[in-house]
Amino acid sequence: MPTVVLTGARVFNGDHVLEGQAVVLEGDTLRAVVPTAEVPSGATVHALPGDTLLAPGFVDVQVNGAGGVLFNDTPTVEAALAIASAMRRSGTTGLLPTFITDDATRMREACEAALEATAHPHSGVLGIHLEGPFISRERAGVHATGFIRAPDPRDLDYLTALPRRFAAHGGRVLMTLAPECVDDATLRRLSASGVVLSAGHTAATSERTAQALQAGVRGFTHLFNAMPPVLNRQPGPVTAALLHDDAWCGVIADGVHVHADNLRLLLKVKPPGKVFLVTDAMPPVGTPVTSFTLQGRTILRRHGRLETEDGTLAGADIDLTASVRHCVQILGVPLEEALRMASLHPAAFLGLQGHRGRVAPGHRADLVLLKEDLSVHTTWVGGQLQRAE
Structure with a gap:
């Protein structure tokens, strides 16, 4: 297996920014x-620009769509x-x-498509x-209320078998x-099967939410949004x-969804590592399009x-790199923590911290x-390079 060495850039290893270090990849x-x-002899060396920073790739647990594609519209492997x-x-x-909320058949199609996509190397x-x-x-947001329902036995049998397959x-x-x-x-059954549970689109009381956290809910989906x-x-x-303290909080840091002071308060109150960034991205991200359709409703792209x-x-209408910039430039978050919020912390939320989120x-x-x-x-996925420009 060929050895590739990345050298010349500063390196953020997940804890500190390092100078004069090279990163060695094998496959x-x-x-x-x-x-x-101490670069190994015989390796292929890629010299990176000296004014760049090499960091762990970002992990986003909430992406509805991007590049003109909406997963609900086309719940396929290709999508x-x-x-x-x-x-x-x-x-x-x-x-x-x-x-997002849809009929049971399409939900299963989406799960099977995502399972096949997960099996693709370097996907x-x-x-x-x-x-x-x-x-x-009450807190559906743009979710189609006609598809909102309570779990039934068929749902639970299917959902509790999914984590092992993934x-x-x-x-x-x-x-x-x-x-x-x-x-x-039901929360305990889902959690015990390996489903990561997150509270969101909820009007629950603080007491009921606390009970759910004890019953297996691990965190919160786009905290502050779609809740009272x-x-x-x-x-x-x-x-x-x-x-x-143990609850994880995903947040959308785009200057639109949550006031900056609420995010500052959250970061001040929560223990280090428990707040992470999500995009909640939709099809326009990465494209110039100005509108799209979501379950029959026209969604407009205007004023950010x-x-x-x-x-x-x-x-x-944001990606994780823009979210990191927002945290650093608007919220005053140290760069190292902003990078962790986009990589290590979401990886840890999913239980992937031993594999992702660090160099x-x-x-x-x-x-x-x-x-x-x-x-x-530039990005690398599974050691494979892709330039962004």
């Missing part, structure tokens, strides 16, 4: 980080692969294609995110649900997320927003090379 695995003077390819150009080397598809259909009608290819199954719409016994605000006598799911004609937000021996050779302005120069 799809990162074998070592060594001083530049999942196309979405991953489109997002790769902006530094995302691993993602979960996200399928960047890490599993599937089912956002619904077991959510609150795990055969290193994949994960993430499900967003409303705690008030699913009982504790904090009120003096009705604190709701947001307060539960803030109070429970994706919204229905009446102004309801419908996903986000360290034994990890996947999934990398992003960033310019000084924090735009993407």
